[in-house]
Amino acid sequence: MSVRVTFERIGAHTHIRGLGIENGKAKFKSQGMVGQQRAREAAYIIVQMIKRGKMAGRAILLSGPPGTGKTAIAIGIAKELGKDVPFIYLSASEIYSAEYSKTEALMRAIRKAIGVKIKDLREVIEGEVKKLEVKMAPHPYNPYQQIPESIKITIATKDEEKTFSAGTEIALAFIQQGIREGDIIMIDKETGKVTKLGRSKEAPRLYDIEGEEYLDRPTGPIIKEREFIYVMTLHELDLRRARGGSLLSLFFTTSEKEISSDIRREVDEWVKNLVEEGRAEIIPGVLFVDEIHMLDIEAYAFLNRALESEMAPIIIFASNRGFTKIRGTDITSPHGIPMDLLDRLLIIITEPYTKDEMREIIKIRMREEDVKLTDEALERLVEMAQEHSLRYAIMLLAPTKEVIQLKNKDIADVEDIEYVANLFSDYKTSAEHLKEYEKLYLS
Numbered sequence: 001m002s003v004r005v006t007f008e009r010i011g012a013h014t015h016i017r018g019l020g021i022e023n024g025k026a027k028f029k030s031q032g033m034v035g036q037q038r039a040r041e042a043a044y045i046i047v048q049m050i051k052r053g054k055m056a057g058r059a060i061l062l063s064g065p066p067g068t069g070k071t072a073i074a075i076g077i078a079k080e081l082g083k084d085v086p087f088i089y090l091s092a093s094e095i096y097s098a099e100y101s102k103t104e105a106l107m108r109a110i111r112k113a114i115g116v117k118i119k120d121l122r123e124v125i126e127g128e129v130k131k132l133e134v135k136m137a138p139h140p141y142n143p144y145q146q147i148p149e150s151i152k153i154t155i156a157t158k159d160e161e162k163t164f165s166a167g168t169e170i171a172l173a174f175i176q177q178g179i180r181e182g183d184i185i186m187i188d189k190e191t192g193k194v195t196k197l198g199r200s201k202e203a204p205r206l207y208d209i210e211g212e213e214y215l216d217r218p219t220g221p222i223i224k225e226r227e228f229i230y231v232m233t234l235h236e237l238d239l240r241r242a243r244g245g246s247l248l249s250l251f252f253t254t255s256e257k258e259i260s261s262d263i264r265r266e267v268d269e270w271v272k273n274l275v276e277e278g279r280a281e282i283i284p285g286v287l288f289v290d291e292i293h294m295l296d297i298e299a300y301a302f303l304n305r306a307l308e309s310e311m312a313p314i315i316i317f318a319s320n321r322g323f324t325k326i327r328g329t330d331i332t333s334p335h336g337i338p339m340d341l342l343d344r345l346l347i348i349i350t351e352p353y354t355k356d357e358m359r360e361i362i363k364i365r366m367r368e369e370d371v372k373l374t375d376e377a378l379e380r381l382v383e384m385a386q387e388h389s390l391r392y393a394i395m396l397l398a399p400t401k402e403v404i405q406l407k408n409k410d411i412a413d414v415e416d417i418e419y420v421a422n423l424f425s426d427y428k429t430s431a432e433h434l435k436e437y438e439k440l441y442l443s
Ligand SMILES: Nc1ncnc2c1ncn2[C@@H]1O[C@H](COP(=O)(O)OP(=O)(O)OP(=O)(O)O)[C@@H](O)[C@H]1O
Pocket: 012, 013, 014, 016, 032, 033, 034, 035, 036, 064, 065, 066, 067, 068, 069, 070, 071, 072, 073, 319, 320, 350, 361, 390, 391, 394
């Protein structure tokens, strides 16, 4: 799926840090959000429901004219949910890619939106580093460079002492983390992941390191079991399974492989077993499907089925269309959404902005993009937002910055804004322009 497109679209919303709610009420301006209070409060209730696990398998529609903050509110929801709840942004047109079929693209997005919180007992080596010897060797391709070839470590607890030898990878991890004698460390036995926990209270103090945590030397055996908690998505588990590795290995893989339905079934079974044993918890995340007029009847059928399955994410749709044809059919319906799905949607409406709200949003974006305008220039831009669209006015900020830099100025005035607006047209003007010349272009 196109990462680049997604990234660019999110770029317009970098100022959004949450929904700006205090005691359940939306403040006029908070966390980068301005106005649209009813929709923000509704979105906040959805966030609470998701956190309490009451939303899985349900769907929400954000509905409103272009530029009224539907995508911004979805980003706000993601910020409120925090990093452990998966939030996947999908622009509906992304499902029509050459790489996978439509349904495979949707399936991947859905499985990325379901997290599994895994509690795992792992065998680790834990203790204070008593002795550390790194053996260096010349780099095979560059003999002038020395690289660590192996490492010999003596590790001790209060009750035990052991010496281990390991290869390049672990030696490198020690060097990169600046681990020295007297540090307390942990090594995951299966994967070799090295973690520095702190410095032993019994070791000599190192004055050049600030914020070091001083710990008691561990007691008991050096090799022991430790509990880890981490969140993985079903999609990550699918990739691991497809690669053939252990599902619990902490090493991350990014290799994209074809994923068969057998693999997904195996992963689901494995997850269900973990849940039954009390070793895992499913975290339904959010799949945000933006610009849904691009979804066709097959995509809707697939999503509707997905919502009914046992492990389902919360789906948030956004639409700026009224009555329109369901893609792939001749049926007209509200937002171009099939009736059976419409019936199960909670709908949040976004309203056009007032002049004051637009001004505040533009001011936030000026700060975000580091562009200064005179008061008059700002007013002119606010007028343009009203005449054309908020999005158009915001989009003019970046070229305006370029223009004043060329002129060696710090601050843009009305002329600069009008100059830029004259160079870059809004889509209505450009479409009308084409219409006027259509005959000429086509002949
Ligand atoms: N309430 C708001 N507070 C702060 N910024 C906002 C707000 N609403 C919109 N914006 C900003 O204004 C711009 C346009 O809004 P956004 O893209 O969210 O509109 P949209 O409803 O998704 O439009 P479309 O239907 O065209 O997709 C974005 O940069 C967005 O971050």
